[in-house]
Amino acid sequence: MALLKLDKERRPRVLLVPPPDLPVPAVQGGAVETLLTHLIRENEKQGQLDLLCASVTDDAARRAAEGWQHTKMLYINRPGGHRRYWPMVFLERCAGIAAPYDPWYQKVQLSLALELPPPDLIVAEGGNLTQCSAISRMFGRKRCLAHLHGQTTCTPVMDDIYGGVLALSDFIREDYLQSSTLDPQRAYILHNCIDTARFCPGPASKTLRAQLGFTDEDFVVLYCGRLDPDKGIHKLMEAIAALHEPHIKLLIVGSPFFARTQQSAFQRKLEQQAKSLGNRVQFTGYIPNEDLPDYYRLADLCCVPTLVEEAAGLVAVEAMACGRPVLATRSGGMPEYLAGSQAVLVERGDTVTDQLAWSIRMLYEHPALCTEMGAAGAARGREFSTAHYYEEFVRIVRDVTENGGAL
Numbered sequence: 001m002a003l004l005k006l007d008k009e010r011r012p013r014v015l016l017v018p019p020p021d022l023p024v025p026a027v028q029g030g031a032v033e034t035l036l037t038h039l040i041r042e043n044e045k046q047g048q049l050d051l052l053c054a055s056v057t058d059d060a061a062r063r064a065a066e067g068w069q070h071t072k073m074l075y076i077n078r079p080g081g082h083r084r085y086w087p088m089v090f091l092e093r094c095a096g097i098a099a100p101y102d103p104w105y106q107k108v109q110l111s112l113a114l115e116l117p118p119p120d121l122i123v124a125e126g127g128n129l130t131q132c133s134a135i136s137r138m139f140g141r142k143r144c145l146a147h148l149h150g151q152t153t154c155t156p157v158m159d160d161i162y163g164g165v166l167a168l169s170d171f172i173r174e175d176y177l178q179s180s181t182l183d184p185q186r187a188y189i190l191h192n193c194i195d196t197a198r199f200c201p202g203p204a205s206k207t208l209r210a211q212l213g214f215t216d217e218d219f220v221v222l223y224c225g226r227l228d229p230d231k232g233i234h235k236l237m238e239a240i241a242a243l244h245e246p247h248i249k250l251l252i253v254g255s256p257f258f259a260r261t262q263q264s265a266f267q268r269k270l271e272q273q274a275k276s277l278g279n280r281v282q283f284t285g286y287i288p289n290e291d292l293p294d295y296y297r298l299a300d301l302c303c304v305p306t307l308v309e310e311a312a313g314l315v316a317v318e319a320m321a322c323g324r325p326v327l328a329t330r331s332g333g334m335p336e337y338l339a340g341s342q343a344v345l346v347e348r349g350d351t352v353t354d355q356l357a358w359s360i361r362m363l364y365e366h367p368a369l370c371t372e373m374g375a376a377g378a379a380r381g382r383e384f385s386t387a388h389y390y391e392e393f394v395r396i397v398r399d400v401t402e403n404g405g406a407l
Contacts (some may be wrong), residue, residue: 169333224296
């Protein structure tokens with residue numbers, strides 16, 4: 001018997017609640033924010049859903065959202081600082097009682113009191129998922145889904161808040177269910193997506209390559225992502241240093257905090273580490289997502305050397321969609337996303353530097369293999385289009401709201 005029932009003549013109304021860190025649209029970057037932007041833009045084309053999306057206030061984001069017909073943005077100011085009420089934190093962590101202590105989520109709840117009709121479904125898009133407890137009580141657990149964008153250990157509080165989950169890979173789904181009492185039928189898989197109209201094979205920009213200091217003879221290994229120890233960039237740099245081949249060079253695209261300009265201690269450590277390699281390492285800093293295809297295409301190899309469990313690895317998907325061979329560590333959902341791409345996967349652990357170095361040299365010495373990997377990756381990458389992502393999201397929403405679905 002359906003627990004949720006929606007008139008099939010009416011478009012489902014869905015509230016998206018991302019973490020209050022970066023704005024939507026993704027004018028400052030961010031993986032979750034970029035995915036939501038893809039979802040919203042695809043909905044503007046197809047119009048199968050009536051979307052509400054909460055976001056921290058940002059002038060550039062407001063301008064980018066102007067003209068949307070099927071999405072209403074709820075821009076909410078972020079209270080200064082990260083205010084935490086430790087008695088409530090204690091209740092949540094020690095007593096298993098849901099205690100919303102982030103005032104931003106309370107403001108989201110207040111904004112919803114003015115929204116008519118109320119949402120048929122609320123999707124919490126990562127972040128501190130326990131902070132949606134008051135929203136869950138307001139609309140009912142059956143209307144609330146948690147979108148798991150990374151490894152998430154379930155607690156009794158989480159099971160009380162959410163009637164189901166969306167997982168971005170089978171790895172994340174199975175990992176969550178190990179600690180949850182949720183019926184497995186209530187755990188959906190929704191693979192991430194990329195803009196395949198932009199991330200696609202194309203000619204490399206010789207001008208950009210030259211501006212970055214690379215010649216036609218150079219074999220450019222690209223790292224793209226946040227500068228964070230868990231991402232393994234320091235291990236990749238060690239691997240490059242171990243290869244005494246001056247034409248094997250490293251291009252590092254990214255920053256510690258997306259579009260924000262702050263430096264981190266780890267970034268300074270990387271820059272110091274790079275000095276011994278001279279012109280074999282180039283840093284670009286943060287590059288907007290819309291400009292990344294040019295950087296992928298100029299590279300000869302994309303490396304994703306993650307040292308922890310990688311939920312999905314959008315960088316690897318973007319790279320292979322651009323026709324670039326991929327070298328990655330075997331972590332989390334990475335094998336799932338790279339299946340069929342002929343990507344080279346190495347094991348994490350004490351020997352990861354040696355494995356990366358050996359694999360880079362092997363690919364450097366076998367350009368025909370790189371070409372074959374690039375073609376296979378491009379075909380695999382097309383499967384992660386925004387249109388397919390949207391279709392799957394709508395299917396899940398309708399399964400829940402029209403048929404009761406897993407909920």
